[in-house]
Amino acid sequence: MGANRREQTTRCTRRKAHALLAATVHTVRLIAPILALVLALLAALSFDAPLPPADLVIVERSDCFTLDPQRMSYQHELRRARVLFEGLVNLRASDCAIIPGVAERWEVSSDGLVYTFYLRADAKWSNGEPVTSHDFAYAWRRAILPDTAADYSGLFLSIRGAKRFFEARSAQLITLAKGCDAQIAADAWSATETDFRRNVGINTPDDHTFIVSLDHPVHYFLDLCAFPCFSPVPAATVEQFVSLDPQSGRVSQRHGWTKPGAIVTNGAYVPTVWRYKRDMRLEQNPYYWNQSAVRAKSIDCRTIENANTAVLSYESGAADWLTDLGPEYKTEMLAQRRTYLERFKGDVDAGLAHGELLDEIVGALPPPRSGERRDLRGFDAFGTDFFSFNCRDAMPGGAVNVFHDKRVRRAFALAVDKQALIDRVTRLGERVASTLVPPGSITDYPIVEGLGYDSTRARAELAAAGYEDRDGDGIVENAKGEKFPTVDILYSTASPRYQNLAMAMRDMWRRELRVAAECRGKDAKLYKEDLKKGNFMIARGGWYGDYGDPTTWLDLQRTGNGNNDRGYSNPEFDAMLDAADAELDPKARLAKLAACEKWLFTEESPLLPLCNYVTVYMYDPSKVTGMTDHPRLEQDLSILTRRTQQATP
Amino acid sequence: MSTQSTSVVALIARRLVQLPFIVLAVYTLTFLLAWSIPGNPLENPDGRRPPAEIVEAMKKQYKLDDPVAFYFDYLGKATSISWVLGYSDQPFDLGPSLKQPDWTVNEILATGLPVSMTLGLSAMLIALTIGLTAGVIGGLNPGSPLDGFTQLLAIIGISLPSFVIGSAMLMLFAVKLGLFPVGGWGGVSYIVLPAFTLSLPFAAYISRLVRFGMIEEMSADHIRTARAKGLPRWKVALKHALKNAFLPVLSYLGPATAVALTGSFVVEKVFAVPGIGQHFVDGVLGKDITLVMGVVLVYSTLMVVFNLVVDVMYRFVDPRLG
Numbered sequence: 001m002g003a004n005r006r007e008q009t010t011r012c013t014r015r016k017a018h019a020l021l022a023a024t025v026h027t028v029r030l031i032a033p034i035l036a037l038v039l040a041l042l043a044a045l046s047f048d049a050p051l052p053p054a055d056l057v058i059v060e061r062s063d064c065f066t067l068d069p070q071r072m073s074y075q076h077e078l079r080r081a082r083v084l085f086e087g088l089v090n091l092r093a094s095d096c097a098i099i100p101g102v103a104e105r106w107e108v109s110s111d112g113l114v115y116t117f118y119l120r121a122d123a124k125w126s127n128g129e130p131v132t133s134h135d136f137a138y139a140w141r142r143a144i145l146p147d148t149a150a151d152y153s154g155l156f157l158s159i160r161g162a163k164r165f166f167e168a169r170s171a172q173l174i175t176l177a178k179g180c181d182a183q184i185a186a187d188a189w190s191a192t193e194t195d196f197r198r199n200v201g202i203n204t205p206d207d208h209t210f211i212v213s214l215d216h217p218v219h220y221f222l223d224l225c226a227f228p229c230f231s232p233v234p235a236a237t238v239e240q241f242v243s244l245d246p247q248s249g250r251v252s253q254r255h256g257w258t259k260p261g262a263i264v265t266n267g268a269y270v271p272t273v274w275r276y277k278r279d280m281r282l283e284q285n286p287y288y289w290n291q292s293a294v295r296a297k298s299i300d301c302r303t304i305e306n307a308n309t310a311v312l313s314y315e316s317g318a319a320d321w322l323t324d325l326g327p328e329y330k331t332e333m334l335a336q337r338r339t340y341l342e343r344f345k346g347d348v349d350a351g352l353a354h355g356e357l358l359d360e361i362v363g364a365l366p367p368p369r370s371g372e373r374r375d376l377r378g379f380d381a382f383g384t385d386f387f388s389f390n391c392r393d394a395m396p397g398g399a400v401n402v403f404h405d406k407r408v409r410r411a412f413a414l415a416v417d418k419q420a421l422i423d424r425v426t427r428l429g430e431r432v433a434s435t436l437v438p439p440g441s442i443t444d445y446p447i448v449e450g451l452g453y454d455s456t457r458a459r460a461e462l463a464a465a466g467y468e469d470r471d472g473d474g475i476v477e478n479a480k481g482e483k484f485p486t487v488d489i490l491y492s493t494a495s496p497r498y499q500n501l502a503m504a505m506r507d508m509w510r511r512e513l514r515v516a517a518e519c520r521g522k523d524a525k526l527y528k529e530d531l532k533k534g535n536f537m538i539a540r541g542g543w544y545g546d547y548g549d550p551t552t553w554l555d556l557q558r559t560g561n562g563n564n565d566r567g568y569s570n571p572e573f574d575a576m577l578d579a580a581d582a583e584l585d586p587k588a589r590l591a592k593l594a595a596c597e598k599w600l601f602t603e604e605s606p607l608l609p610l611c612n613y614v615t616v617y618m619y620d621p622s623k624v625t626g627m628t629d630h631p632r633l634e635q636d637l638s639i640l641t642r643r644t645q646q647a648t649p
Numbered sequence: 650m651s652t653q654s655t656s657v658v659a660l661i662a663r664r665l666v667q668l669p670f671i672v673l674a675v676y677t678l679t680f681l682l683a684w685s686i687p688g689n690p691l692e693n694p695d696g697r698r699p700p701a702e703i704v705e706a707m708k709k710q711y712k713l714d715d716p717v718a719f720y721f722d723y724l725g726k727a728t729s730i731s732w733v734l735g736y737s738d739q740p741f742d743l744g745p746s747l748k749q750p751d752w753t754v755n756e757i758l759a760t761g762l763p764v765s766m767t768l769g770l771s772a773m774l775i776a777l778t779i780g781l782t783a784g785v786i787g788g789l790n791p792g793s794p795l796d797g798f799t800q801l802l803a804i805i806g807i808s809l810p811s812f813v814i815g816s817a818m819l820m821l822f823a824v825k826l827g828l829f830p831v832g833g834w835g836g837v838s839y840i841v842l843p844a845f846t847l848s849l850p851f852a853a854y855i856s857r858l859v860r861f862g863m864i865e866e867m868s869a870d871h872i873r874t875a876r877a878k879g880l881p882r883w884k885v886a887l888k889h890a891l892k893n894a895f896l897p898v899l900s901y902l903g904p905a906t907a908v909a910l911t912g913s914f915v916v917e918k919v920f921a922v923p924g925i926g927q928h929f930v931d932g933v934l935g936k937d938i939t940l941v942m943g944v945v946l947v948y949s950t951l952m953v954v955f956n957l958v959v960d961v962m963y964r965f966v967d968p969r970l971g
Contacts, residue, residue: 034774041771048763050835066751149691149703173706250710255751276752276760277931278834278923304832304921305931308816313831313921315824525688525936562701 051273051281054300056624056640059310059319061326063277063303067258069231070143073151075544076323078228080301083282083637085231086267088117088136088210089222093628093636096443096548098222102131102232102266103210112217112584113160115225119208124287125234126270133210135232135266137202142238143229144200145192146170147251152229154562155546158221160201160213168195176249185249219586220549227547234264268294268638277303282637295626295641314375314618320642321627322618325376328496330616331427333376340372358629363621363643375620378428382632383544383613384436384553385426387489387505391606392534392567402485403537407465409605412538413451414458415512416505418610425500430611435601436543436553438612441631444587445550446594450601450609455512462513469514476514487517490536492527498540501610505538531565541565541607548632550593551577557606568606573599657961664957668950675949676724676942683938684716690747690936711747713938723939727946743943748935754943757928762947764834765924768917769910771844773902776851776909780898781891783852784859788894789886791864799856806853815846815919832921843920847913851905855898862894869893896963903959907952 064077069085072078082090088103103117123131143150144162146169157163169192176188196202201213214221224230234257241254256262260271268290269282282299284291302319304310307326314322325333341348344365351361359377368374389403389412402408418432431439434450462468467476467484476484489506491498502519509517522530531539543563545552554577555561559569573596580592600606615633626640691707705714712719723744724730731737743754783803787796822842823831829842866872867890875885914926925944932940 034777037770037774041767041774048767048835050839063749064751065749068751071750146703146706149707153703170703170706177706177709245710248710250706252710255745258751276749276757276923277928278760302833302921303923305927306832306918306921309819309832309919309921312816312819312824313833316827316831318830318832523687525686528692529687 051279051300054281054298055296056298056321056637056642057300057302057319058637059302059304059313059322061303061305061307061310061324064280066255067263067271067274068253068255069228069233070139070148070150070152072228079635079637080280080282081228081231082267082634083269084265084267084271085228085233086123086288087228087231088119088225091223091226091548091632091634093626093634093639094630096630096632096634098226101226102136106222112219113214115212115214115221117210117212117225119210120289121208122289123266124289125264125266126285126287127234127264128287129234129236129264130207131232131266132207133204134207135235136210137204138235138238139231139233140202141196141200142233144196145251146173148253150229152227152546155224155227155229158214158216158218160215161199162201163215165196165200168192173248173250180247180249182244182246185244185246188249189244189251216581217584219589220547220551223548232266234266237262237264269299277305279303294638296638299637311618320619320624321640325616325618330376333373334378334428334616336368336371336373337376340368340374343372359621359625359627363623363625365622367622374622376616376618377621378614378616379629379633380431380438380631381544381613381615382438382441383542384433384438384609385430385611385613386433386436386541386543386607386609387501388531388536388539388541388566388607389605390534390537390539390566391569395537396533396535400485401537402465405465406604407461408467410451410603411458411461411465411513412509413605413608414454414461416508416608416610417453419453421501421504422611425504426497426611428614428616430614433609433611435597435609436556436607437550437597438545438631441545442548442550442590445590448594448597448601450598451605458512467515474514475516484515485537487515488537489517489519490527490530490539491519491521492524492540493521494524494527502540534567538608539565542613544613545632550590550597551581554593554597554600557600566606568604570604573604657964660960660964661957664953664960668953671953672946672949676727676946677720679942679945680716680720680723680938683933683936683941684719686933686936688936689713690938711745711939713747719938723942727943743946744939746932746937746940748932748937748940754940757940758925758943758947761923761925761928764922765910765913765917765926768840768844768847768913768922768924769906771840772847772909772913773851773906775844775848776855776905777898777902779848779852780855781859781895783856784894785863785886785891787856787860788863789867789882791860796860800860803853803856806849809849811846811849811915812919814849815843815916818842818846819920834923839922843913843916843922846920847909847916851909854901854905858897858901859891859894862897863890866890866894899963900959903956907948907955910951911948 060076062074062076064072064080065074066072066077067081067084069081072081086101088101088106089098090101091097092099102119102123104120106115106117108115119131119133121130125131140156142148143153144156144166146153146166153166157166172188172192176185203211205211218224237257241257243252245252260274263271265285268285268288270285271280272283273279273281280301282301284294284297288294304313310322311325311327313319341362347365348358348361352358362374365374389409390401391404391409392401393404395401422430422432434452435448437445437448439447462476466478469476470481471477487509489502491502493499499519499521506517506519509515530536543553543556556563557566557568557573558564558577559571559574576592576596576599580589580596583589583592601609617627619627623643624640625643626636628635689704689708691704691711691713708714712722726732726737726742726744729740732740732742741755743758746752746754746757783799787799790796819831819842823829829838833839863886867886872885872890875889876882911926913924914930916922917924917927928940929944931937932944
């Protein structure tokens with residue numbers, strides 16, 4: 001009996017244990033995949049731990065496309081390149097003056113054709129190797145070679161023999177592409193190398209002397225030497241990523257050398273982390289010769305493409321500087337800054353009268369009240385917003401192009417009330433422009449005025465071109481009774497700014513000139529195609545200057561210039577530019593260029609300048625110092641810094 | 650049991666045979682679409698224009714002047730056939746990005762894919778947790794105020810676009826309350842807001858699936874039997890009813906996870922999460938053909954695999970399919 005009960009109890013316990021086991025297995029089977037998922041997530045996260053805080057955090061709206069200084073062409077890339085690769089000379093951010101870089105001194109021959117640079121002995125790459133003249137020669141050759149496809153190769157073509165060398169190699173590549181093998185490619189390359197050494201005006205007599213001979217005097221050549229595309233690259237490192245393509249004969253470059261770990265720089269910083277469209281960490285280069293001038297030890301450059309998120313990121317206190325304030329509500333934010341400055345108008349005016357910098361004055365003022373702001377600032381940029389007239393002889397289909405007549409172009413330019421556009425459409429308080437070169441951006445270059453707003457004269461110009469409203473139907477006709485063709489205004493839909501501008505100008509032209517006009521918005525790529533084909537009458541344009549000389553603007557109108565979307569061609573204008581180039585006296589040359597610009601924008605009017613762009617930064621002057629307000633806006637990341645706690649009132 | 654494993658092996662084998670054909674079809678279609686995007690990817694929208702010779706030479710280098718050559722060259726390199734035959738020095742070579750010359754598509758995928766995976770899977774976990782809880786609560790008390798409330802939440806979750814919810818959450822939790830960072834990646838705190846935002850539509854859908862399943866199941870015969878045996882209501886609901894009510898969720902999980910991984914670009918943009926979705930959209934807008942093709946190839950392969958995994962799991966959970 002007792003044994004039986006014990007057996008029963010045991011069986012019962014065993015059954016219970018079985019049930020428990022089954023339940024556990026069942027539960028584990030259900031939970032296991034979720035548990036595995038959680039563990040996988042945790043593992044993934046632990047590999048992706050945040051970086052330690054940096055001395056300075058910058059938010060950009062776009063990542064660098066490349067860190068190869070010879071191939072870059074975007075402003076934010078060039079800004080970063082300036083602190084990674086140091087050229088022969090540097091631009092001082094505060095006034096854009098030329099100051100020594102890798103070259104501690106230089107000489108210019110009396111005819112302005114030969115530049116001799118003496119490189120400092122303590123200039124080093126971030127791997128401790130010295131920076132030599134050969135690194136410069138190697139980098140410049142890369143930039144000129146058509147194989148590299150540098151956007152800015154054109155800037156090098158004033159070097160003696162460079163243009164011929166570029167054309168010869170281009171022709172050679174075309175021949176090679178028709179039939180090539182490894183041997184032919186190698187022979188062609190060796191001939192190219194010899195050609196460069198013998199015939200291009202770049203000489204390296206020793207490791208620390210670099211001599212450049214020019215075809216003709218280039219008055220802004222030192223300014224070019226400060227441009228990142230003229231920076232050296234570490235030849236030894238880059239060579240490891242270069243190969244000759246046996247099929248095309250081209251020198252092909254892999255870009256692994258720009259990645260942290262491989263990249264070697266000679267500037268203030270070295271990138272130690274670069275995660276695609278996420279962030280880049282710059283750490284101070286321990287071998288940089290001028291380390292004492294470098295403020296932040298480390299800089300975190302984050303990419304936040306979404307305009308609103310970028311602002312929120314700044315607002316959350318995570319960033320010191322947001323380089324491009326994007327959202328449309330920036331107009332309202334700028335108004336809040338104006339309210340703040342209005343309250344302290346006396347202090348600001350007094351400080352400015354004493355020659356203090358605006359940021360210093362604003363940074364020392366009491367903090368803003370609700371509804372006020374001081375953590376953003378709009379700067380007039382080294383760029384001009386304009387609309388292009390199609391100046392070609394005829395439209396693409398062969399139709400008559402009324403805008404080939406400069407009187408018609410002048411009429412359309414005179415009929416636009418730019419101040420009204422700025423007040424009601426763009427709303428960033430931009431400065432009205434009637435010419436291309438932004439005032440004050442180039443030392444010693446005078447302010448040049450083009451055509452203003454004058455509707456009476458606009459109608460007179462159109463009448464002089466033969467167009468008047470003869471039948472009283474509200475649309476102008478020529479003497480034959482043919483109506484003025486419907487004006488086709490092309491803009492890119494990439495930003496609402498251009499749609500709004502195009503519509504506002506369409507209405508102004510309809511009203512002032514009595515013409516029919518229609519806007520045609522196109523996606524950025526299609527817009528660009530139409531622009532290149534000349535398939536427009538009036539089209540959205542815009543330009544940012546590259547270097548500190550009026551030619552960075554005026555050359556745009558040269559016959560055959562690659563960026564001359566207007567198809568404008570006037571031998572008289574080309575001759576005026578050539579004459580100015582031949583002038584050796586810098587002041588007289590600038591005066592000639594100014595006359596050239598004046599004539600272009602009062603007589604020829606190939607394009608209609610609207611205003612200078614305004615770039616809006618978000619940063620708090622009471623927390624960050626080192627920002628320049630020089631019109632070229634060449635911000636130097638190595639002198640930006642947070643104010644120390646003690647300095648903050 | 651043995652028939653079940655045989656059929657599972659057969660299923661896997663069948664899907665693996667189908668895989669190359671599916672991927673080839675997707676590759677061809679994507680290629681046609683990507684090639685028809687106007688413009689030259691090597692040109693910068695706002696940048697300086699290089700001389701015409703350079704533009705032509707660059708197009709030649711990347712085979713952008715010849716669609717047929719590009720199609721086969723890329724296919725050969727991406728599938729490693731070129732590598733096997735010795736024409737290429739790297740297997741699974743998805744080429745250089747046309748827009749970002751410093752990065753290869755392989756590198757971009759290697760940085761972006763783990764991010765998108767982590768985000769997508771976290772979102773699915775959150776979606777499951779919220780969806781199941783809300784669905785069970787609603788399903789057990791149909792018509793009650795609590796049910797109405799969860800259903801209202803579900804409708805909001807499905808219908809509000811994620812850029813609205815995302816921005817609102819950023820404003821509230823990151824800027825005003827300072828609980829989470831704004832934008833970026835690295836660490837749990839960066840994941841919470843985007844994963845939650847991404848999970849909402851899925852959570853809403855799951856909760857509706859579970860709710861309907863629960864209502865139906867709770868009136869089924871075996872549930873009544875279980876209740877008659879005297880089992881407590883919650884035990885019946887969780888142990889017997891949920892098991893069957895969960896089946897439609899399981900079949901939804903496969904495509905949903907795929908959508909969470911691939912369709913997260915809006916959330917990635919709003920929260921500045923450096924995932925593949927964002928890179929893919931940028932690639933399409935910039936006509937970065939190699940990037941677009943590479944992402945599509947990898948994702949279509951992943952999609953087939955995910956569906957396979959779900960189908961296999963289904964067979965283990967639901968014996969009727971054995």
